[in-house]
Amino acid sequence: MIRFSESITSQQDIDVVVGENALSYLREIQNKKAIFYSSSVNIDFIKPHLEGEYTLVPIKDGEEAKDIQYSLELLKVLFDGGFDRGDYVIAIGGGSVTDTVGFIASTYMRGLNLINVPTTLLGMVDAGIGGKNGVNFGRIKNIIGTFYQPRAIIADLRFLISLPSEEVRKGLAEVIKYGLVLDKELYDFLALNKNSVLSKDPESLEYVVQRSIQDKLSVVKEDERETKGVRIVLNFGHTIGHAIEAGSGFSIPHGYAISVGMVCEAKIAEEMGYSEEGVVEDSVWILSHYNLPISIDELSSKIDLKEALFALSKDKKVRNGVLLMPFPTRIGDWKRVEVPIETLKGFAEQCLK
Ligand SMILES: NC(=O)c1ccc[n+]([C@@H]2O[C@H](COP(=O)([O-])OP(=O)(O)OC[C@H]3O[C@@H](n4cnc5c(N)ncnc54)[C@H](O)[C@@H]3O)[C@@H](O)[C@H]2O)c1
Structure with missing residues (x-):
């Protein structure tokens, strides 16, 4: 304990x-x-x-x-x-x-x-x-x-x-998120211990849960009320993920939507020149390793692209046509980037069609 x-x-x-x-x-x-x-x-x-x-x-x-x-x-x-x-x-x-x-x-x-x-x-x-x-x-x-x-x-x-194992996988999407943007050690642990994590081995779960709690609390400690631009790191994958949820009429579970969202956002970060080579591959690899979806083709419902893009433009976090996004720079690290909403919609369109 x-x-x-x-x-x-x-x-x-x-x-x-x-x-x-x-x-x-x-x-x-x-x-x-x-x-x-x-x-x-x-x-x-x-x-x-x-x-x-x-x-x-x-x-x-x-x-x-x-x-x-x-x-x-x-x-x-x-x-x-x-x-x-x-x-x-x-x-x-x-x-x-x-x-x-x-x-x-x-x-x-x-x-x-x-x-x-x-x-x-x-x-x-x-x-x-x-x-x-x-x-x-x-x-x-x-x-x-x-x-x-x-x-x-x-x-x-x-x-x-x-x-149920499906609920475990939905939670693991958030754990992988911490690994990708905050915690390389957690990423490495997940990479090496899939079987024991999925079979709910108590020691592995204890590590994964404790590490995730510490990762999240360390962010919240710096920016409890989301006013300092630090807590936004917890939104990695969630901007596109939310658009996917909206585009499916909220029939796609949150965990799966953010899984695809993380891949899309990592690709956007790479295309905009913010992440090191390999981040997209490593993101795709770990998510697939845990049987989580990495593209919209793997989701159970169709996405209405227009609805999804509309949801993006209505994102609560848009200010003056710009969205602050957390981009992975390398595994376990991130950077805050201002992305014009029209640029984001262009990238999202490529990812979601
Ligand atoms: N406040 C936050 O920071 C925050 C962050 C993420 C998500 N959320 C919210 O969390 C909710 C989703 O949480 P969730 O995924 O835990 O869903 P949930 O509370 O709906 O639980 C999922 C399912 O698991 C069942 N369940 C719960 N514990 C169980 C157990 N030990 N054994 C077997 N079945 C069990 C529930 O009956 C339910 O059917 C959403 O409403 C979301 O908005 C809040």
Whole structure:
């Protein structure tokens, strides 16, 4: 088991525990707890570690959970249960659960103590870390949310036993992203240990999850609120990835869309002269190595190119016709580049047709 603390500027230290028995951390919390958990996780892992007064609340997950109306129902649980600022809210589930529960924990009485217990690989390496949460409103994803750091992130690897391999691959797309733009050691580990990672060997997962959490937290520490142009590195593959999702009517899973997005963006970086030779090949190789898609031909639905390009031009991050993009310069390193949106659309068109 690995345990460390990280301090993020605006709030207290965040405890991070990764391992097969990470839930034992919960014994340290004696205060009253509201525990919201996804019905698809095995609650038996949790019960032996609960001390003091607590309420267990099974909740929906997936996009249904992220509807703002559902957050109101969950807030009522806190209200009716007489929870106050000294109490803890614990979110146990995938990214949809940590997003929703993080949102209610941050808004109820302007913030109760939050603990994230992500149970999907994506949740452990991405959604449960970094302090962003979001719920959906008027069919727009993540349009309402806050920045709110959890007190602790508990990645208990036993949850991954029941996670379908497709969900593991979706999470691995984000892990590979860290390898490509932030962490050559992680890239090398992934390159050499495919079988043990895919067979969910605890030691390999512990390394991959801990490394990913550290990579993401080190970025968030420098630029918690995405105002300094550092946190954008986490968007590598996501600009084109989002266009792919939009062009498929959101039928292509996020992990697969960003996998193709990373290849396209690496190609754009190379063509614009920002990356060393070999970065595209190495990106394509590692993604294919993990059976992730590297071109739109490998995706299950067709992409409407017009829709995809329209989504690009409407990207929230465009300012005065220019988009700041993180480009890989070599494996494990990146550079911030201003790309005119019309140039980007031209490159995207080549990649997506
Ligand atoms: N806040 C952020 O920084 C951030 C970052 C990335 C993604 N997200 C959000 O995360 C969400 C996606 O997260 P996700 O991929 O974890 O999806 P999810 O929460 O929908 O979970 C995926 C599926 O796995 C199941 N599941 C969860 N844990 C399981 C377990 N241990 N065993 C078996 N099945 C299990 C769920 O029931 C669900 O069917 C999206 O809403 C996205 O917007 C947020």
